[in-house]
Amino acid sequence: MGVDYRFPRHASALTLGARPSNDVNGLLVGALRARSFQIIALFAGEAGLLGACSGCSGTLLVSVILATLFVGCNTNQQGYEPEQPIAYSHAVHAGRFQIDCLYCHFGAERSRHAGVPPAQVCMNCHSQIKRDSPDIQKIDAAIESGTPIAWTRVHRYPDFAYFDHSRHVAVAGIRCQSCHGPVETMTRLRQAGTMSMGFCLDCHRKTEHSGNGAVPSTDCSACHY
Numbered sequence: 001m002g003v004d005y006r007f008p009r010h011a012s013a014l015t016l017g018a019r020p021s022n023d024v025n026g027l028l029v030g031a032l033r034a035r036s037f038q039i040i041a042l043f044a045g046e047a048g049l050l051g052a053c054s055g056c057s058g059t060l061l062v063s064v065i066l067a068t069l070f071v072g073c074n075t076n077q078q079g080y081e082p083e084q085p086i087a088y089s090h091a092v093h094a095g096r097f098q099i100d101c102l103y104c105h106f107g108a109e110r111s112r113h114a115g116v117p118p119a120q121v122c123m124n125c126h127s128q129i130k131r132d133s134p135d136i137q138k139i140d141a142a143i144e145s146g147t148p149i150a151w152t153r154v155h156r157y158p159d160f161a162y163f164d165h166s167r168h169v170a171v172a173g174i175r176c177q178s179c180h181g182p183v184e185t186m187t188r189l190r191q192a193g194t195m196s197m198g199f200c201l202d203c204h205r206k207t208e209h210s211g212n213g214a215v216p217s218t219d220c221s222a223c224h225y
């Protein structure tokens with residue numbers, strides 16, 4: 001199941017080229033693809049390597065803490081496609097009727113979180129459309145009772161990984177589909193890619209600078225603190 005790697009609206013703003021990658025980071029990322037026990041073993045090896053380079057002690061500390069945190073948990077949820085309380089379809093709304101992603105996920109441009117729209121946004125249309133549908137009546141019920149619709153979250157990072165939508169969507173001009181895949185074809189939403197650390201770093205390494213000249217970081221502390 002492939003993620004769509006087509007490039008951003010302002011593709012010209014992102015120059016893809018070889019930026020010398022940090023060898024230590026490269027090694028670590030390779031190591032991180034392995035899981036649980038292996039990670040510990042590899043980190044023990046890596047620790048020696050990192051200790052050898054001066055100024056890396058921060059990295060080392062983060063590594064050790066993260067390796068400890070990670071033991072035993074498996075965060076790769078690629079393909080996760082939970083049932084939702086209302087049969088809302090991206091294929092109908094974002095595909096057939098081409099409603100802009102930001103019409104509902106307006107947070108993505110302004111803040112860390114893209115957010116899921118409140119029921120009132122649905123009513124901009126559904127106060128008129130499909131009034132006889134039992135699913136639409138569930139939206140009415142949510143508004144009447146003042147309880148938000150209990151959507152099941154699809155993507156979720158552990159607390160130690162930091163991601164910010166507005167930096168990517170508004171500043172770097174990256175399309176939603178570059179990370180979330182062809183959402184406009186999904187009847188039920190699923191996690192399209194691995195969303196792994198390697199996925200993030202892959203683009204950060206290749207990108208020389210974005211629109212405002214900033215170089216996306218490959219330092220551990222950019223995404224972990």
Ligand code: HEC
Nearest residue numbers: 093094099100101104116151153154155176180183184189
């Ligand atoms: C009409 C409103 C609407 C539009 C337009 C819309 N979405 Fe959504 N989106 C939702 C709702 C409601 C949910 C929560 C239910 C679900 O997961 O299907 C959601 C969930 C998501 C999620 C999963 C969130 C999680 O739980 O992790 C992603 C990713 C997403 N949308 C991306 C997009 C993209 C990309 C587009 C444009 C191609 C888009 N959406 C267009 C309403 C919308």
Ligand code: HEC
Nearest residue numbers: 086087088092097099117121122124125129130133135136
């Ligand atoms: C910009 C207009 C618009 C918005 C906003 C919108 N919808 Fe829709 N919705 C439609 C249209 C158009 C259809 C297709 C109607 C048809 O099949 O004739 C539809 C169909 C549906 C259906 C299928 C109903 C059925 O029984 O066939 C559901 C469920 C639904 N929407 C849920 C939602 C939810 C939940 C939201 C808010 C997150 C939302 N919609 C926001 C326009 C909208």
Ligand code: HEC
Nearest residue numbers: 101105108113114115155156157163168169174175176179
């Ligand atoms: C550079 C990759 C990337 C891009 C581009 C991106 N997302 Fe996301 N998105 C993520 C990641 C990673 C998560 C999980 C973040 C977490 O759990 O902290 C996520 C989570 C979400 C969520 C659920 C959690 C939240 O933040 O509310 C929604 C909804 C969503 N994205 C919609 C969108 C939409 C719509 C766009 C385009 C306007 C978009 N994303 C662009 C990577 C991306």
Ligand code: HEC
Nearest residue numbers: 162163167171172200203204207210212214216217222223
């Ligand atoms: C398709 C390319 C791409 C992908 C994929 C991507 N990023 Fe980025 N990221 C960028 C660019 C470009 C910037 C610089 C934006 C700016 O100019 O401020 C950036 C900036 C950031 C920043 C702000 C700090 C900095 O380096 O300037 C963080 C944190 C970040 N990204 C985390 C992530 C995480 C976590 C993921 C994985 C879900 C991810 N990124 C995936 C391109 C990408």
Ligand code: HEC
Nearest residue numbers: 025028032063066067070075161196197200218219220223
């Ligand atoms: C561009 C953002 C980014 C950078 C830079 C980054 N990480 Fe990560 N890292 C992530 C994300 C996102 C996850 C969570 C992935 C998941 O849950 O699937 C993660 C997960 C991890 C994990 C848990 C194991 C795993 O693979 O899920 C460890 C350990 C880790 N990172 C260590 C590091 C170290 C050490 C560095 C510096 C060499 C580093 N990270 C640099 C984004 C980044």
